Amino acid sequence: MRLWPIERHPAQEEPEGDWRVWLLMGGRGSGKTRAGAEWVHESALQAPRLRIALVAETLGDAREVMIDGVSGICRIARGQRPEFEASRRRLVWPNGSMAQIFSSEDPESLRGPQFHLAWCDELGKWRHPQETWDMLQFALRLGERPQALVTTTPRPIPLLRALMADRGTVLKRIKTADNARNLAAGFLEAMAERYGGTRLGRQELDGEMITDRQDALWSRDRIEAVRQRLPAPLSRIVVAVDPPATASSQSCCGIVAGLDGAGRAVVLADASVTGASPAGWANAVVRAFRRFDADRVVAEVNQGGEMVPAMLRSIDAVLPVTMVRATRGKFLRAEPVAALYEQGRVTHAGSFPELEDQMCDFGPDGLSSGRSPDRVDALVWALTALVLDRRGEPKIRGV
Template structure:
């Protein structure tokens, strides 16, 4: 306790007097913020909930490195769990703030083929994906780091399997670093007496971010629901007037194993171009019982027309779809021409909206209430739009591109021929 207090005091003294000492600046004990270090006392879960760029990943990497590199010999086993294996490698291991980048000494070797990190003293960390909960059945651990838990595809199953494996040593613990979203699992962790919650704001890490980044975010998102979530790290509940609620979406989530008899890819092309443009691309199919299954949100951002057209074609081939449904309000025949230029054989159906987005979405929301739609996984960005979509649109004022694509896909599968939206084939 005294050592930690002295280190914090030293760090504050150095920063306040603008004294630069290379060895001390490199040491996490002096350069890390207090909210990036483990809480005191007894806890099972350290929940680090913060905005984008607030320093969550660095805190996780430093925690794991400190545990694994302690001692000349170690038998520690640590689980590193991310949304996907790619995210685990690119963020938790090799990222700018990842374990291999921040290790100042006793750097671990990354054995890619075995999906694990091995430290010189014998400590081992294995990486896992929320896409494969069963991979956590069998291994056992002393500690675990769970990154972006609110985005996990099969969150409940993956977290449950991890808890069964977190059984080594005298005091097994886990760190959860995540941007807050009101998903049921995160809410349960918040209510757990063994959880220690630490909140972090993006602006608290301003010294490590590009100049003007915080100001630009504040101008664009300050005071909005999205800004409070992504910048301030607040857990924002669903809008009362939203067409969808998270509990309802959670209730219709399942793992699909049966073959689907029809699959469509729906496209909502962006109205413009640039980094903030988004082309909504949703994939859905019909099971044997006539129920719609949402398979993927393949939406892309900041793409040129050729870029998003290729993304559509890739989704069509990846899911062996039967048809592509494309809205033409924004681009007219250009949309079809662009898709045809990528693959002339693509089976296209063009749709044109004659009513507002909310009116078009209402019958689709009713399908969810009737349990005629299920989600084959977690689609974070899409579900965020669904639960923030009310009569006036999204609270951010942006276009609900992902949701529009979903509406077109489910309309084509379950409402086709029953009125709006009107569909014509080419």
């Protein structure tokens, strides 16, 4: 187990002066989480009976990353080690300081409690970023100077851009390479060889805020304009699947979308999975189908052929599956779907960072961040089935 370096990187040191938000943006493995854990633990020890909010994308992330992770609070704690009370979702120090965990999936849970400090991890991935942040601001009302630390890999969502421009924010940046001494040998070299100089590498390794691609079919402003939190009742729901190309592939992208009473499509979930076996991704598709009480699975079969429906029906023999086969390029298929967004005929019921990143970096070359846009593919199939082909069953083999 590596110990915290004697000399921290300057970006990991708490800013001086009167600040309300410390925004630490950095690459993967740059030491952001360690900086957050150290700041929370040191603050808790210095001020007995401190009240702290720990906010992550999900409650699982709050515990697995911020508390119990390799760089989490309980792993780095020295002196008075805190104890996690799982049933009450809180971390308690011997001196009376306490930290509660919260999820961006439930902004309303921040109503009621009050805090001196907050640590917000991976804000760029939050499900309901603006609503969660707003509720947190009302809860930061204890002490003379309530403060929040935000540790995140940058994504150009409106909230992060607003925080960067706020006069009460101190912005610090850190690169993955700045934490080289605590990373596996060869990791940086491998990442630089594969992603060096790409948009994805600049964002995920160098911690740069990458704005929308100029020739992309979608923009973040447009996606933000059509976002709504609570969709109306839906009349039809599909799970669109871009399955692995071969039986040995380890990822499957699935987008769940429905149709409301006004004829608008509503993107409900990004149900994509990675690191799954063929049976694993097929199970994930069936779980999404059942969770959303969907009417049909729409599965692309260009690569997997008959293996795709066979795999799905090995899990659920009566699963309604429509097979679709692309005969045009990705960009040409996506253009009419992008037009639906421009016409206000699609909404997003929440934030889907990985999907939206692909959308805003998808251009005429048919690539997103230099890679095949698998999530966008699934989105296109879903919205084509729901809106562009309204003749009963989604008969879209020739799209």
